[in-house]
Amino acid sequence: MAKDGSWPERGVVAAPAGGASALWGECKGSGSKPYLAAVHLDGAGGPAYKCSCPSRKIPCKHVLGLLALWAQEQVDLREERPDWVSTWLSDRSARQERARSGASATATDPKKAAATLREREESVTAGMEELRLWLRDQIDAGLAEAPKHGYDHWDRMAKRLVDAKAAGAASLVERLPGLVRADDWPERLLERLALLHLLARGHRAGEALDARVRGAVRARVGIATRVEDVLARGERVQDTWRVLGLRDTVAPEAGMRARRLWLRGTESGRTALFLSHARPGQAPATPFRVGTDVTAEFAFHPDGHRAVAVDQGRTTPASPPAGGTAAEALDAFAAALAEDPWTEAWPIVLDRAVPGREDDRWWLIDPDGAALPLTTSEPWHLLAVTGGHPATIAAEWSPGEGLTPITAWGPDGKAVSL
Structure with a gap:
């Protein structure tokens, strides 16, 4: 350039x-x-x-x-x-x-604001309808044609969705060509196309959906809810929140760092996600420290999981969180999928879990002998913290990939971020 x-x-x-x-x-x-x-x-x-x-x-x-x-x-x-x-x-x-x-930068004319919102909704609706028809064309042509397509084939649809102000759906389309390179690409591609079809149908259903499911659909499409609106109208929950852990990811195409910070209400059992982003060279915000309890009120986005702190709250040292078995963890993930089928990561806590190795792959094994696969092939940090002994371990579960440990509580009960 x-x-x-x-x-x-x-x-x-x-x-x-x-x-x-x-x-x-x-x-x-x-x-x-x-x-x-x-x-x-x-x-x-x-x-x-x-x-x-x-x-x-x-x-x-x-x-x-x-x-x-x-x-x-x-x-x-x-x-x-x-x-x-x-x-x-x-x-x-x-x-x-x-x-x-100190003046607000938002529009003060309610009629103008309503017109802008209506225009945005119409644009997104048109883009999602075009996506639905495009998905039908992919299936009509047959998956065997997918490896023959260059990146332009997928980029055209992604760019159309960006123009329609549906950036979230565009991001999902942009990932499709990468799936074709995998050995099991037909199954993975069909699964992703099906999830995109479900997203388009969910957006079309609109108000007919459950409020939380509708919130998840709009978030996945790319319709953001302002923090001010979440604080003003979002569901509020007062609890003592245990900070389970955090995980950073980097978008290869932009270098943007995203940080997911997971908390769980000790009374409500509610899962809260704090999501922050940072440009290259900067660190994402971390409002709470891992291994602590935060007594505060949170306001939740329409999807029911992402949260905003209403107040600073009171922070105290915390004991290890209550954990469960691998089967209980998968049940919790299934419940999350029922509200947001596009969930790609979910926090789980295993009690008295130990790492084990079989067939060149590491697993996390619960007291019942059930095991979940780890995403890493060298979990040396986890082994160093636990010494190979049973421990409480918090991890992110991703379908098709496995467990990524994020926090382990050592023999002294202290939390160690992984």
């Missing part, structure tokens, strides 16, 4: 005190219209990025190319700039000014 010929129009917007305030450029793509990319360098909270391409990566390759050209001193100061640049920078300045003055 950082080629002089790819950017016939580009420029630097000067800052009032000198230097660069923003960069902008028009990058020639494969289509008739150029991609419009811009970077606000001196915005509050760090740089901000904008590009008209359909990529969900932030920053995208066009923005990175523009920054690379600027670093090579190939983007010059220009007094004139396109209207789209001026409008974007003006809107950002207005939002920052409202933030500094």
Whole structure:
């Protein structure tokens, strides 16, 4: 992207005190219209990025190319700039000014807000209907055709869903070509297509669904619920929450880190998930420490699992959580699937579990002799903490993959993050 010929129009917007305030450029793509990319360098909270391409990566390759050209001193100061640049920078300045003055950046006109929401819902509905028809075409053509398709075949549908503001469904479609490389790809691909079909049908059912299932459907499609709305209207539960553990994952395509922090109510038995993200080089937020009890009130998202803390609460040291058997853990996961069939990870706690090895694979074995497979082939950290003795172990269970230990309570009863 950082080629002089790819950017016939580009420029630097000067800052009032000198230097660069923003960069902008028009990058020639494969289509008739150029991609419009811009970077606000001196915005509050760090740089901000904008590009008209359909990529969900932030920053995208066009923005990175523009920054690379600027670093090579190939983007010059220009007094004139396109209207789209001026409008974007003006809107950002207005939002920052409202933030500094404590004013809300959201729309205050209820009619305008309702119209915006209605437009968003209509766009998502159209995108999900197109997905449903596309899935039917894949089955009509037969799974044998899947290995013949290039990435463009899947990307076109994913980009259409991004345009329809259904980014969650787009992410699920983007994973499909990776399944074709597996040895058991027909079964795995058919399963994923079926889950996408179920998502499209669930979105179509709308209000006919149970409230929690409908919340899960909307979340999986990519319709986010603002924290302010969760605090204002979400289900609230007061309890003493035991922090079971956390797990970090990294999205290969964007380098974004996601952190899942799992808690369980000691009285309600409710599972609470705190989800946070961070850009490369930054650490996701961790509101609570593993191995502690937090007495607080949580407000839950419509899906019934993701939570927001209403207050800071009171934190105290905790004993190991109550664990169960492998069969009880799978029953709990089945109950979670009944409300959210697209669940890919769920916390379980096994009591007096020991790691064991058979046929070059490690397992976690409960006192009844039932075993669940571990995702790692070298669980040396777990073995070091437990010494191979029975212990309380919290882990994430993922169907088709196995257990990923996240916390172990050693002989002294202290929690150790894995």
